[in-house]
Structures are given as structure tokens and as C-alpha cells.
Amino acid sequence: MKFIGIVGTNAKKSYNRQLLTFMQQHFAAKAEIEILELANVPMFDESDDQSESPVIQEFVQKIDAADGVIIATPEHNHSIPSALKSIIEWLSFKLHPLDGKPVMIVGASYSVQGSSRAQLHLRQVLDAPGVNASVMPGSEFLLGRAQTAFDAQGQLKSAGTIDFLDSCFAKFMKFTNLVTALAAPTAVKYQPGTYDVTATGHNGALPMSVTLSDDRIESIKIDTSSETKGIADVAFKRIPQEIIDGQTLAVDAISGASVTSNGVINGVAQAVKQAGANPDELKKRRQTVTAPQASVTDITTDVVVVGAGGAGLTAAAKVLQAGRNVLVLEKFPAVGGNTVRAGGPMNAADPDWQHQFDAIPGEKHTLKEITEIDEATIDQDYLPDFRALKGQIQAYLTENEDQRGYLFDSILLHRIQTYLGGKRTDLNGNKIYGQYDLVKVLTDHALESVKWLEKIGVDFDKSQVTMPVGAIWRRGHKPMGDLGFAYIQALQPFVTKHGGRLMTETTVKELTTTDGKVDGLIAEGPKHEKVVVHAKAVILASGGFAANTKMLQKYNTYWTSIDDDIQTTNSPAMTGDGIRLGTSVGADLVGMGFSQMMPVSDPDTGELFSGLQVPPQNYVMVNQAGKRFVNEYGSRDELTQAAIDNGSLFYLIADDAIKATAYNTSQAKIDQQVAAGTLFRADTLTDLAQQLNMDPAVLTKTVNDYNSYVDAGEDPEFHKNAFDLKVAVAPFYATPRKPATHHTMGGLKIDTGAHVLNTDGAAIDGLYAAGEVAGGIHAGNRLGGNSLADIFTFGRIAAGSALQDELTVTEF
Amino acid sequence: MKLVGIVGTNATRSTNRQLLQYMQQHFAKQATIEIAEISGLPAFDEPEDRTAPAAVQALSDQIAAADGVIFATPEYDHSIPAVLKSAIEWLSYTTRPLISKPVMIVGASNGSLGTSRAQAHLRQILEAPELKALVMPNVEYLLGHSLQAFDAAGNLKDATKAAELADDFTAFMAFVDLTAKITSANKFVEKNQQFSWSQVADGRDL
Numbered sequence A: 001m002k003f004i005g006i007v008g009t010n011a012k013k014s015y016n017r018q019l020l021t022f023m024q025q026h027f028a029a030k031a032e033i034e035i036l037e038l039a040n041v042p043m044f045d046e047s048d049d050q051s052e053s054p055v056i057q058e059f060v061q062k063i064d065a066a067d068g069v070i071i072a073t074p075e076h077n078h079s080i081p082s083a084l085k086s087i088i089e090w091l092s093f094k095l096h097p098l099d100g101k102p103v104m105i106v107g108a109s110y111s112v113q114g115s116s117r118a119q120l121h122l123r124q125v126l127d128a129p130g131v132n133a134s135v136m137p138g139s140e141f142l143l144g145r146a147q148t149a150f151d152a153q154g155q156l157k158s159a160g161t162i163d164f165l166d167s168c169f170a171k172f173m174k175f176t177n178l179v180t181a182l183a184a185p186t187a188v189k190y191q192p193g194t195y196d197v198t199a200t201g202h203n204g205a206l207p208m209s210v211t212l213s214d215d216r217i218e219s220i221k222i223d224t225s226s227e228t229k230g231i232a233d234v235a236f237k238r239i240p241q242e243i244i245d246g247q248t249l250a251v252d253a254i255s256g257a258s259v260t261s262n263g264v265i266n267g268v269a270q271a272v273k274q275a276g277a278n279p280d281e282l283k284k285r286r287q288t289v290t291a292p293q294a295s296v297t298d299i300t301t302d303v304v305v306v307g308a309g310g311a312g313l314t315a316a317a318k319v320l321q322a323g324r325n326v327l328v329l330e331k332f333p334a335v336g337g338n339t340v341r342a343g344g345p346m347n348a349a350d351p352d353w354q355h356q357f358d359a360i361p362g363e364k365h366t367l368k369e370i371t372e373i374d375e376a377t378i379d380q381d382y383l384p385d386f387r388a389l390k391g392q393i394q395a396y397l398t399e400n401e402d403q404r405g406y407l408f409d410s411i412l413l414h415r416i417q418t419y420l421g422g423k424r425t426d427l428n429g430n431k432i433y434g435q436y437d438l439v440k441v442l443t444d445h446a447l448e449s450v451k452w453l454e455k456i457g458v459d460f461d462k463s464q465v466t467m468p469v470g471a472i473w474r475r476g477h478k479p480m481g482d483l484g485f486a487y488i489q490a491l492q493p494f495v496t497k498h499g500g501r502l503m504t505e506t507t508v509k510e511l512t513t514t515d516g517k518v519d520g521l522i523a524e525g526p527k528h529e530k531v532v533v534h535a536k537a538v539i540l541a542s543g544g545f546a547a548n549t550k551m552l553q554k555y556n557t558y559w560t561s562i563d564d565d566i567q568t569t570n571s572p573a574m575t576g577d578g579i580r581l582g583t584s585v586g587a588d589l590v591g592m593g594f595s596q597m598m599p600v601s602d603p604d605t606g607e608l609f610s611g612l613q614v615p616p617q618n619y620v621m622v623n624q625a626g627k628r629f630v631n632e633y634g635s636r637d638e639l640t641q642a643a644i645d646n647g648s649l650f651y652l653i654a655d656d657a658i659k660a661t662a663y664n665t666s667q668a669k670i671d672q673q674v675a676a677g678t679l680f681r682a683d684t685l686t687d688l689a690q691q692l693n694m695d696p697a698v699l700t701k702t703v704n705d706y707n708s709y710v711d712a713g714e715d716p717e718f719h720k721n722a723f724d725l726k727v728a729v730a731p732f733y734a735t736p737r738k739p740a741t742h743h744t745m746g747g748l749k750i751d752t753g754a755h756v757l758n759t760d761g762a763a764i765d766g767l768y769a770a771g772e773v774a775g776g777i778h779a780g781n782r783l784g785g786n787s788l789a790d791i792f793t794f795g796r797i798a799a800g801s802a803l804q805d806e807l808t809v810t811e812f
Numbered sequence B: 001m002k003l004v005g006i007v008g009t010n011a012t013r014s015t016n017r018q019l020l021q022y023m024q025q026h027f028a029k030q031a032t033i034e035i036a037e038i039s040g041l042p043a044f045d046e047p048e049d050r051t052a053p054a055a056v057q058a059l060s061d062q063i064a065a066a067d068g069v070i071f072a073t074p075e076y077d078h079s080i081p082a083v084l085k086s087a088i089e090w091l092s093y094t095t096r097p098l099i100s101k102p103v104m105i106v107g108a109s110n111g112s113l114g115t116s117r118a119q120a121h122l123r124q125i126l127e128a129p130e131l132k133a134l135v136m137p138n139v140e141y142l143l144g145h146s147l148q149a150f151d152a153a154g155n156l157k158d159a160t161k162a163a164e165l166a167d168d169f170t171a172f173m174a175f176v177d178l179t180a181k182i183t184s185a186n187k188f189v190e191k192n193q194q195f196s197w198s199q200v201a202d203g204r205d206l
Helices: A014-025 A054-065 A082-090 A116-127 A159-182 A233-246 A258-274 A281-282 A308-323 A365-370 A380-399 A413-423 A434-455 A485-495 A549-555 A577-584 A634-646 A665-674 A685-691 A696-712 A786-807 B015-026 B054-064 B083-092 B116-126 B159-185 B196-203
Strands: A001-005 A032-037 A066-075 A102-108 A140-145 A195-202 A204-212 A216-221 A296-300 A303-306 A326-329 A501-503 A507-514 A517-524 A532-536 A536-542 A595-601 A650-654 A680-682 A732-744 A756-757 A763-768 B002-007 B032-036 B068-072 B102-108 B139-145
Touching: A001 A014, A001 A054, A001 A434, A001 A501, A001 A696, A014 A032, A014 A066, A014 A102, A014 A159, A066 A116, A066 A159, A082 A116, A082 B083, A102 A116, A102 A159, A102 B068, A102 B102, A116 B116, A140 A159, A195 A258, A204 A258, A204 A507, A216 A233, A216 A258, A233 A258, A258 A281, A258 A532, A303 A308, A303 A517, A303 A577, A308 A485, A308 A786, A326 A532, A326 B068, A365 A380, A413 A434, A434 A485, A434 A786, A485 A501, A507 A577, A517 A536, A536 A577, A549 A732, A577 A763, A595 A634, A634 A732, A680 A685, A685 A696, A685 A732, A763 A786, B002 B015, B002 B054, B015 B032, B015 B068, B015 B102, B015 B159, B032 B054, B068 B159, B083 B116, B102 B116, B102 B159, B139 B159
Parallel strands: A001 A032, A001 A066, A066 A102, A102 A140, A296 A532, A303 A326, A303 A536, A326 A501, A517 A763, A536 A763, B002 B032, B002 B068, B068 B102, B102 B139
Antiparallel strands: A195 A204, A204 A216, A507 A517, A517 A532, A595 A732, A650 A732, A680 A732, A756 A763
């Protein structure tokens, strides 16, 4: 029989350690006891999951392999030590190795109590549902006055004490056999048939149809029409597959799609129950804890790409087009990264195409304003282009002086707008603007990227030219179909069809180098197996770090503060992995202090489309005191900083008439959000103010002032650009908003060939980067629609450079 | 009245923190509640020199300067979180600021039981002779289903639970006043400012 003994303290000197060591020797003939120490166990923190760290994994694997566990606990403050509590919390959080495991409690203390109170607490703790250990009842072994209990050889002095320990341990060995027998699986019988059930998915109801035979779950069919394409697809494939393969409901939810995963599991549980069986029996059929597999997967390829979003898949497709091998590694179960969350249109100046569309009011004015910019404010490297653009604009304005005219655009306008849009100064007075050569490459080759995507299989809607949110100009090429997913829907099949290898749930741990050249990497696969990749080039396309708040806070030099609980509009995968990998081999970083926020996001989820989203002329923004604090027409940066200065949380005030202009919601959704406390509604402003903990007099004055500005057509306080409706008709609404992280501007320093540069400005042999992982292009602020232009352009360039440098392919 | 509210977790999102923030705002007229975080404290490891690290000393000073302490505890595995236990161990092992300090316990959890077991443990822990806190009897504020308990402005949605908390807080203020009278009249003064579990061997069985 094999047991694990846990020393319940991290103290250097411990009589409990001595007690376990004594038991180890004394019972050596009956059982093997391996002693585990707590000294290296980190303090449990649910916000910083370390279940996969080597120290926690050692506990998990060893406990899993053992027949039982013996815990020796001291008593601190009438309870168990925090160090022991901490490991139990880790072992009841994501992983549950103690579930059903026989446990014996012993304890030693200085006082006569011998840890009596701590042992009672420990029993209750081990009984908690997340732990669910099988603790042996009775046989309480309390060693009081431990400092006098052992002799110099570490033997217990008292024969009576040893006799009692012998009897406790003999009972524990019997108990272990008993519990093991108890844990043997029970047969499950179903009333055969097909059961229709409705589970809850991310976007609401998820109708499912589950077919059961006498003793098996045969099939699971799900109507997925209500779920967002691309994000949860993998949950609909994999969860049913795992349930059927294992005939179990103990399957793990999929990262990034946990609501949907649990929805599917609960749906099957409902069907099982309707068929007269107990779903808990199926939940007990635990999959064995995934131990790292000894086997190492060793792969040799031409190019390995880290990250399967738009940039990574583009690079992979390009390598395949040149007839070379490629491997794409993605840490999440689903491909698509942030690209599937993108709004859809990508920027590329295509004057011939844009010429067919009429200009709209205001556009000429915008162009004229550009020609009036003082040249002294334009940085030297952009000056020749700026002057050339002025010439183009003047010619256009002269040509169309007496007519409405067509939609003007040029590569130079795209370039100068990207430059002007990205110009920022941080809190330390550091100025930043897009690096000229990179912006030139982006704007010169964006249209080529559109044409390339068309060849891959992306259909663009040529009948309209759109302006993505925050883009400044109408040059958006909008794909047909489902927004950002449309790109992935074309790229992924292209890669797999042309022999590209795609491994999901495979996290890159480190890059490998030989004599300074990056020649592969080491990753960890879904079953914790080691994956070693040898390649001639590594392309990092792993995205930014908007989902890594600690990293944002560490580098931030632009915002006066970033809240600990800030949300993000990004995929949770965006944690800066590629930046860490790049710097580990000496890469330089650029612009890391700058990030882009989405000011009007849901405070709890980061989503944009909750509450009442109305046109900006109907926005009335008030802070937590009930006062307006900003021109509602301000840029994203202005709104965000104003929100931060006012405590981040603010409200959009609306009345019943303004509500009618909301483009994102329905009455049912509004009622549901009011009930859930995520949207506020009241029949009077006084009541609304009370719900929001505001002084009613302040909010009422704010609204009255605002209404008078609407009447006067002028806002003397914040100079709001345009007005529409007053706030007058009950009921009144308040939608809570907070800035959320949207795009991280900084990243690895690259050159125009997407080579990653080291701190001396030299290219790191074998390493390339594309997309949000790289910095320098968008500088302090990215125009809407430019990130898609970036990933498809630099994704192609990174692959092209890798082919040329490392694989001597010159034509592609 | 000046109180310290200790957030009993290191989680970045915590309804116990929200509960203390709610109390801070709603009882602002009756008392000043400073909210103290424990996430920055090192893990307790029974160091031989028995000196409080700077972060522990700062928390201890904050407690010493306050008239009373409110603990808001989550429940992890039927007990208090390890990180809260660690903070208490530091205080009991080094500076002992909780001796005779009035304490109110509140707790929020997403389950329906609202930390009932954790609160019972915390009571026993704070009454250990190493700590000697004066935990207010009779009152047990349990906030279940806490993820749904607050609206976006941080208010308790359920008026009954809000009223219950207001009553409990009034009782606690009376308890603080009462204990101030008793402790000043109490001739016993705890001399031992540095406790160690090994010292029970020196003759006193705590």
C-alpha cells in the first residue's frame, strides 16, 4: 500500500514532520509513506491560477497515484495553519485529487491539546464538496507536549502512544480498502429513447436532443443557431464527443467557452435524469487526472507559427503557397484569436473602387482641414508625403469645387491618417508616432492583402464602402458573412487543405536557440505532454496583452491608472505570451506604455452591447456624483481619461424617447437587465438618483441644465458637438459603463521585413513577428479597421521573409 | 468612530470587498471605515526572528489605531481562506493588535449559505488565546448568492438584507462602546506582545 504524508506546516522546525518521519520508518514493512512538504506551495489565489505549476502538479499526481493520504497538522490559533489550508484550496479549485481519497488525520502540538481543535476544523474542511475526501472517522491521534515525546533518534518514547498509533494505522489500512471498494463504478441503466431538453448557452436557450440506449449515451445533437459563430463551436464538437467517448459527465469545460460547455453538460444531465438514471453517477465517473505523458512529441517542420488568429493563419497560408511545411500552435481550443471578435471591415485605400461612391457631407471639410495643418507640427519623415498629399487634395477640391464629387482616397491619405491618429504623448512627456517605414509598408500593401484574401476565399461586399468605428475615413472592405469570423472561415480550411498542421490547446513555453539562432520551440500539449518543434523559422503571431491586467499596469505610462478589475473586449487568450517569448531571446520592445481602451463597456463583462446604446447625439454621460464630466462627442481617449478621472464607473442617462433610439436591445432584454441590476430604471429622476447613490438635487440640476443646452443648441460647459433629444419623458434609465482594454499598442520591435529586432537594432536570426504582438506601427492609438490591415499585411510579410532568409525561396 | 474593514481574500474580484465598500458608503455618517487588503502580505512561515514584515506592521498599526475591526470573509472549503488565516497568524505571532479589540464578522458567498461555516471557524480562531479578540456575540451577517446581491451602483438589491446589515452595524457600534468601558476597567493587561506556539512549553498552557 502506498500513502502520501503531508507535513501540515511550512515551518523549518516541526514535530509533525518528526511524527510523519517516525511513521514512515515504523510502518515501512506495511506500507510505503512518501512525505510531501509545503514550503514551496504558493499562497492560494483564485485570480492567479497555478494549478498547472510543477509544485501543485507534484501534489496532484502523487496523491492521484497513492492509495491514501496522511495529514499531520499543527494547531495555530485553534485551527489549521494557513500553509496547509492553502494546499487544500489548490487541491479543491480546478483539480480535485482528494475526491474520494482515504485520509487519516494525525497531529502534534506543544500544548496538551495535541492539535485537537485543528483536527476538528481539518475534518470539516476535508468534508467540503470541492475537497470531498473520505476521512477516516474516529481514531483521533493527538500528540500533546510533542517537544518531550521523541527521543534523540526520533523515536516516540511512550510505548502506549506507539500502540495506539499502531491500532490507528491498522484501522486506516482497512479503511483504505473499504473506501476503494466503495468507489468502484456503479452500472447505470437508462430508459432507451431520444430526449429533447433545453440547456442554457451563452446567448440564451440551447435546444438539445439526446439519444440513450439501455446502457449508453448514443448521440447528442445541439441546435446551435443562437450562439456566436467561431467562439463556442469547439464546445459543441468536443464536449459531446468527450461525453460519449467516456460515457461520463465529468468532462472539463473549455477555456473561453465555459458557459456553453457547462450548458451542454447540464443538458445531457437533464436527459439522463428523464431517462430514470442518476446524473451524479455519471459525474462520478471521473476521468483520471491528466498526468503529464512521458511521451515527447518531436516535430520537424520548415516554419512554426505561434498563434492561430488572423496573422498566424495568414503567415501559415503564405508558407504553404510557397510549397513549404508549416505548423501552427494555438494555446486555446478554438482558432481565430481576436480576429473572430473584430467588427469586420479592413482598411485599404482603393481609389478606383472608392471613386464610384459619392462623397458625403463633411468629408470635403475633413480634407480641407488636413491641408490647413501647420507643417511645423508634422514630423520630418512624414513631411514629403504630407506635402504630396496636400497637392492631391487640392487638385481634388479644385476638380469638385462646384459639385458634390466622389469619395476621395489615396495611399498617402491612409498613411497620413494612420500617422496623425497614432500620435500621442504619455504622462512622462514621451511623444510617439508610427514608425514611418512600417506605416509606409502597411499602407502600400493593404490593398494587396485584400486581393490576396480574395484568392484565399474571402468574399468582400463591393457594393458598399464602410467606415469602421474609429477609422476616420471610408475605406473599409467588408467581408460577406459573419464579421471577423469570415476571414478565419476562409483561412483555416485553406491551411488544413494544403497540408498545414494545426495543433490547438498547445501552449508554447520557450523558444530554443543554437548559437543565437532561433531554431524551434518547446510547448505543452493538451494532455500536458511535451511538444518539441525544430524549425528553420519561428513566427510569433500570438496577439497583445489586453487580457493581462498585471502586465498592462506594469508597462502603462499613458493612463493615470488602470483598475485591477478592468474588463477587456478581447479574447481571454491575449496575455502577452509572444512578448515574453520574444524578450527571452533578447528582443527589444517599443511603445509598451500605450494602450487603447473602449470607454463605453459593460463594467462586469467588457461587452459593448449591454444596456441602452444610443447615437452619440443622445448620450448624456454623468459621473457617480450625478454631474456631466465630458463632451460626449470626445474621442475614445478623451472619454476614457475623463472616466478614469471620475472613478471609472459612469452612467449613460436616457429617457423613454432616447430609449427608442437604442439600436442594440429589445424591451424583453431591458426588463431582464433591470431585474438583474445591470440597468437602472425609475419613474422620477429623484428615484433614479437614489438608486445610483447620487444626490437627487445634483442629478436633477444636471438634467435641467442639459435640457436647456438642447433648447439653446449650445453647451457652454463641455461644448457637446450636437444634440437631439432632451431627457424629459419617464421612465428614466441609467446604463452603467466603464472603460475596458481594447488594443495594446506596444510590442516586439520589428523591421519592414517583420524580423524581430534585438536591443542593438539587429535582426534576431530565425524570429519573426506579425500582428498585435509587434509594436511601432500604430504607435499611441490604432485607427479602427487598421488592425485587420496590419495582420493580413505583416502576416504575409513575416512568412515571406522567413521563406527568403531561411528556406531560400525567392518567389512566392 | 473609526473602524478597519479587512477584505478576507486576495481575489481581484470579491463580493466581500463589495460588501465592505457598501458598508463604508452607507454607514459613512456613523463611522469611518478604512478598507484593508491582505493580498500584499507574505505567506506566514513561522520565522524564527518573530518580526513583522513591513506590510504586516502596517496592517497591525491600522488595527491598533482603530476602535474596532470588521472581517469580511469568503468561505473556501467550509473554512476561511488560507490567505486570511495567514494574515491572522502573522498578527498573532508578531504584534498582537487584536487583543481586546471589538470585532464584527460578516461574509458573502455565491452559494446560499453565505459563509456560515467559515464564520463559525473565524469566531473560534479569533477567540484563541494568541489573539484574544472580542468577537461580537449574537450577530451573524450571512450574505448568500452574493454575485447577484449587488446592483451596478454597489447597492444591496434586497431591502431586507440591507436593513439587517444596518441593524447589525448599529449593534456593533454599541458593542464597541461597551467593550471600551470594560477593557479600560479591566486590570489584566496582556504583557506578552510576542507569542509563539513553542512558548507554551515554558509553563503556560494557552
